[in-house]
Amino acid sequence: MSVLEVSHERGVTTLRLVDIERRNALSAAMLRELVGAIDAAEADAASRVVVITNAGNTFCAGADLRERVDGLPTPRLDELFTRIARSRLVFVGRIDGHCVAGGVGLAAALDISIAREDVTFGFSEVRLGLAPAIISVVCLAKMRDADARSAMLRGNRFDAREAARMGLVTSAVPAGDLDAALDDVVADLLAGEPNALAETKELLRRVPSMDTDDAFRHASEVSARLFASDAAREGMTAFLEKRPARWTSDASD
Numbered sequence: 311m312s313v314l315e316v317s318h319e320r321g322v323t324t325l326r327l328v329d330i331e332r333r334n335a336l337s338a339a340m341l342r343e344l345v346g347a348i349d350a351a352e353a354d355a356a357s358r359v360v361v362i363t364n365a366g367n368t369f370c371a372g373a374d375l376r377e378r379v380d381g382l383p384t385p386r387l388d389e390l391f392t393r394i395a396r397s398r399l400v401f402v403g404r405i406d407g408h409c410v411a412g413g414v415g416l417a418a419a420l421d422i423s424i425a426r427e428d429v430t431f432g433f434s435e436v437r438l439g440l441a442p443a444i445i446s447v448v449c450l451a452k453m454r455d456a457d458a459r460s461a462m463l464r465g466n467r468f469d470a471r472e473a474a475r476m477g478l479v480t481s482a483v484p485a486g487d488l489d490a491a492l493d494d495v496v497a498d499l500l501a502g503e504p505n506a507l508a509e510t511k512e513l514l515r516r517v518p519s520m521d522t523d524d525a526f527r528h529a530s531e532v533s534a535r536l537f538a539s540d541a542a543r544e545g546m547t548a549f550l551e552k553r554p555a556r557w558t559s560d561a562s563d
Contacts, residue, residue: 314343315365316350321358322496323351323399326365333371334364336412340374341390348393358507359499360397361492362420363404369429370413375438387412387444391419395448395515398508400499404492405470405479410434414478415445418452421511423479424491425470431478432467451518452477503541503557 313329325347327334334340351357364370373387394401403423409416409431417423417431435442442449442462450458457476461468470482483491499507509532517525536542541557548555 312343313337313340314347316347318354318357321356321500322361323347323354323357323359324361324363326363327370328365330366330368332374332376333368334366334407334413335371335374336387336390336416337374337377341387344390345393348390348397348399351399352393352397357399358502358504359496360399360401361404361496362401362416364407367407368413369403369405369407369409370416371408372411372413372415372434387415388447391415391444391448394419394421398504398511400507400511402492402495402499403479404488405429406488409473411442412445414473415442415448417473418445418478419448422495424488424495425473425479425482426485426488427470427482428485429470430467431470431473432465433462434465436463437465449478501555501558503545503555505539505541506536506545509536 313327313332313334315324315326315328317324317326325344327340329335329337329340348360351360400422401420403417403420403425405417405423405425406429407426408429409425411432411434414431414433417425433442433445446462453461453476461476470479473479474482481491502510513529513532517529520528544557545555
């Protein structure tokens with residue numbers, strides 16, 4: 311039985327974690343299906359956005375502890391995070407349940423995440439004799455050092471608004487506003503030109519690690535290439551003519 315439901319609409323691929331019995335744990339099956347679905351979306355020229363959400367009251371409980379206790383091979387969580395970071399697609403979290411350990415990492419790995427304000431987050435690893443090792447790569451990039459030290463060393467639970475303040479998710483909203491907030495984000499993303507979104511993701515990934523001279527050199531090359539593109543010409547012309555750009559109608563087909 312699949313642990314992931316996949317649907318497509320107007321350039322948006324939705325991946326719903328549905329392994330409710332295991333609290334949507336990052337089992338070998340879950341990671342295999344997520345990576346496969348992301349690869350399929352990446353190969354679809356019409357795809358622009360990937361939404362990851364959940365069934366049940368847990369977004370993701372982290373590693374499947376039953377598999378670990380049984381000594382099964384450790385799934386490659388880093389492979390999933392790397393695919394998300396390097397994908398041309400924009401990944402949006404609709405976090406409709408609790409996030410624990412690796413689940414916090416999954417939320418943080420996404421480009422934009424909106425959480426229901428009454429769900430909780432927590433780095434529970436130290437209470438299991440573990441450390442938040444793999445997920446530290448994506449979480450520490452978004453957190454203040456003081457927040458990271460407190461949350462990861464204490465292993466306590468905190469609410470979605472605190473998770474948003476820490477930078478682990480983008481925002482926390484009342485349960486009744488979750489879908490409307492998601493729709494607003496997706497609508498904004500579909501208004502962006504697909505290649506421009508991909509180039510922006512790449513800038514966000516690469517520029518922070520560059521020194522200033524290299525960053526300006528790289529950014530200047532990207533800027534010149536994009537200004538000379540047919541897409542930019544269409545976008546600027548559409549703006550001046552006060553009409554929607556061509557790619558916005560493509561997304562509504």
